[in-house]
Amino acid sequence: MIENRKYLIFGVSEIDKVDFSEINETSAQTLRRSIDQTKAIIKWDVAPLYAPCPPESQVITTANSMAPQYDSNHNITGYINQPYTTTGCLISPPQTGISNSQPNFVNNLTTKEGPYEWAEIISILTGSEWNAPFPNIKK
Numbered sequence: 001m002i003e004n005r006k007y008l009i010f011g012v013s014e015i016d017k018v019d020f021s022e023i024n025e026t027s028a029q030t031l032r033r034s035i036d037q038t039k040a041i042i043k044w045d046v047a048p049l050y051a052p053c054p055p056e057s058q059v060i061t062t063a064n065s066m067a068p069q070y071d072s073n074h075n076i077t078g079y080i081n082q083p084y085t086t087t088g089c090l091i092s093p094p095q096t097g098i099s100n101s102q103p104n105f106v107n108n109l110t111t112k113e114g115p116y117e118w119a120e121i122i123s124i125l126t127g128s129e130w131n132a133p134f135p136n137i138k139k
Contacts, residue, residue, distance in 0.1 A: 004045055005044065005117075005118065006044055006116065007042070007114060007115060007117070007118075008041065008042050008043075008106060008112055008113070008114040008115045009112070009114055009116075010039065010040060010111050010112045010113070011038060012031075012033065012039065012040050014110070015028045017105055017108050019105045022044065022103035022105065023043060023044045023103055025043070032125075032130075035128075035132050036129075039129075047101065053088075058087065059087065060086070061085065061087075061088070062084070064081045064082065064083050066079040066080070066081065066082070067081075
């Protein structure tokens with residue numbers, strides 16, 4: 001989901017510092033670059049943050065499940081009750097934002113701009129630094 005994603009612009013001179021296992025791009029060749037080829041964009045997913053479950057909505061459930069018993073030949077010989085307890089929330093707590101986590105290597109980038117959210121990066125990408133003007137098309 002794009003609302004749970006962060007974007008960062010950095011100088012291509014630092015591509016060797018990027019750990020592609022921590023971001024959504026797979027290699028230097030898959031990076032979006034500026035028109036003049038001096039900048040690139042990376043993106044990564046961040047976890048949504050939720051409000052805690054209100055105490056009046058917290059539920060603890062205790063129940064039993066039937067677990068099979070096996071003999072030495074892996075044949076089922078019977079079933080036994082296995083008690084378990086789960087906790088949950090009767091309501092889905094509202095999302096309160098997204099985490100500020102970022103890939104570890106980002107701290108080592110000295111040419112970084114951002115991180116940006118979706119609306120911010122779209123605004124940047126529509127600028128002339130990232131989009132070449134269309135040539136006049138004559139009919």
